[in-house]
Amino acid sequence: MEETNFVLLWKEHYEKIDQSLAINKLLLKELISQKAKSAVKSLKLFKFVGIVLAVVYLFVLGTLISIAVLHYSSAANYFIFSMTAIFFINAKALYDYIKHLAWAGSIDYNGSVTAIQEKLARLEVSIFKHTSSMFLQLPFWTTFYLSNKWFPQNVGGGYILFQCLLTAIFTWLAYWLYKNIKAKNADKKWVRILFNGSGGKHVSNALGAFKELEQFKLE
Amino acid sequence: MGFAKTDIFISVIESHKGILYKIANAYCRNSNERQDLVQEMLLQLWNSFDKYNNQYKHSTWIYRIALNVAISFYRKAKTRNNIFSTQEIFNFTGEQENIVNNENSRLLQRFISELKPLDKAMMLLYLEEKSHKEIAEIIGITETNVATKISRVKTLLKNKFSQITT
Numbered sequence: 001m002e003e004t005n006f007v008l009l010w011k012e013h014y015e016k017i018d019q020s021l022a023i024n025k026l027l028l029k030e031l032i033s034q035k036a037k038s039a040v041k042s043l044k045l046f047k048f049v050g051i052v053l054a055v056v057y058l059f060v061l062g063t064l065i066s067i068a069v070l071h072y073s074s075a076a077n078y079f080i081f082s083m084t085a086i087f088f089i090n091a092k093a094l095y096d097y098i099k100h101l102a103w104a105g106s107i108d109y110n111g112s113v114t115a116i117q118e119k120l121a122r123l124e125v126s127i128f129k130h131t132s133s134m135f136l137q138l139p140f141w142t143t144f145y146l147s148n149k150w151f152p153q154n155v156g157g158g159y160i161l162f163q164c165l166l167t168a169i170f171t172w173l174a175y176w177l178y179k180n181i182k183a184k185n186a187d188k189k190w191v192r193i194l195f196n197g198s199g200g201k202h203v204s205n206a207l208g209a210f211k212e213l214e215q216f217k218l219e
Numbered sequence: 220m221g222f223a224k225t226d227i228f229i230s231v232i233e234s235h236k237g238i239l240y241k242i243a244n245a246y247c248r249n250s251n252e253r254q255d256l257v258q259e260m261l262l263q264l265w266n267s268f269d270k271y272n273n274q275y276k277h278s279t280w281i282y283r284i285a286l287n288v289a290i291s292f293y294r295k296a297k298t299r300n301n302i303f304s305t306q307e308i309f310n311f312t313g314e315q316e317n318i319v320n321n322e323n324s325r326l327l328q329r330f331i332s333e334l335k336p337l338d339k340a341m342m343l344l345y346l347e348e349k350s351h352k353e354i355a356e357i358i359g360i361t362e363t364n365v366a367t368k369i370s371r372v373k374t375l376l377k378n379k380f381s382q383i384t385t
Contacts (some may be wrong), residue, residue, distance in 0.1 A: 005323075005328060006346060006376060007345075007346055007348060009321070009323055009324050009327045010327065010346040010347075012321060012324055013321070013327070013328065014241060016238065017237075017240070018237045021236055021237060021240055021309060021310075022309070022310045023229075023232065023233055023236050023308060023309060023310075024307070024309070024310055025229055025233075027234070027308050028229055028232065028308055029225060029229065030262065031258060031261060031262065031265075031308065032225065032228065032261065032262070032265040033225070037333075039326065069261065070248050079229075097286055108267065108269055108270060108288045109263050109283070109284045110267050110270060110271070110272075110280060110283050110284055111283065111359075112283065112342055112357065112358060112359025113283065113286050113287055113290065113337065113357060113358045114337070114358060114360060115359050116283075116287045117287065117290055117291070117337075120291055153338060161259040208294070209228035209294055209336075211307075212335060212336070212337060213337070216335075216337045216338075216360070216368075217360060217364075
């Protein structure tokens, strides 16, 4: 087939379609007014509720830490230390979430295709990367309930061993997840199970797009 | 003011409706998904309408946004909920079944739909007879790169056609 025929074939195909294609103006008006607004509103509300809940959670954690510090007793050392770590990890996660929302909202689709697609792919991979930092709080949930009053002096050797093992396992797990939840592992089965429905597939797709973009720009 | 803006927007879309239809058709073979994609493109165009820079042609602005939405839509695992489930924004005034009757034309549509998302975007622009300069601007690569890639994809299409016909 001659090269120029592609353009002719394309024209032939769409010539009649172009003539008979009509736009439903009423539906279009409705789409860009009422229903579009409500769709955007519900999405914004969903994100807003998420942020409010996270702020409330941080407020509760902060209050507990403040009470413990104001009525300081060495018995609460484990609690203060663990809760402060949990507080900061969650505060960082909230900050990242808001940052990503702002970032996503600022992407203007009226840019060159490769530039916008790169931004979108980078954003999805970044969201995924930041999610892994949430796992760092795992070991602190195994220590917050301990007290200098009874641990370790008033418990048996068995319990000390159990506690040390528990904290060690969770520390190792947190570290392992933090190190291995990486964009390059997004297509691994365990990551897909862990993030099922919360971005794993998106990241895998984003990575694929990233590779394609790199290749596309180079060739 | 809002009313005037809506009317201007609708008239711009009306004049360039073919672009949206062709892009949606190239990226989605399934009619329900195509309908979702058209809605998504229209919403994104509406959201960006205030920021429209008149140093570019309306068609360039529409191509950029619609192609970006189509490529993102293509790789999204989950799509936005369909706002209109029974009616379509695009209608045909004639009988659609009789519109396309050329086998080569059907094959070309099929081969285009099988291309990678970025190659597809570039070929859509080429088939719409956009200049290399304009394609480079919309896609965001150099003119030389556009020429090389178009030539490569055309060879690929030619090979596919010859495989079918031999």
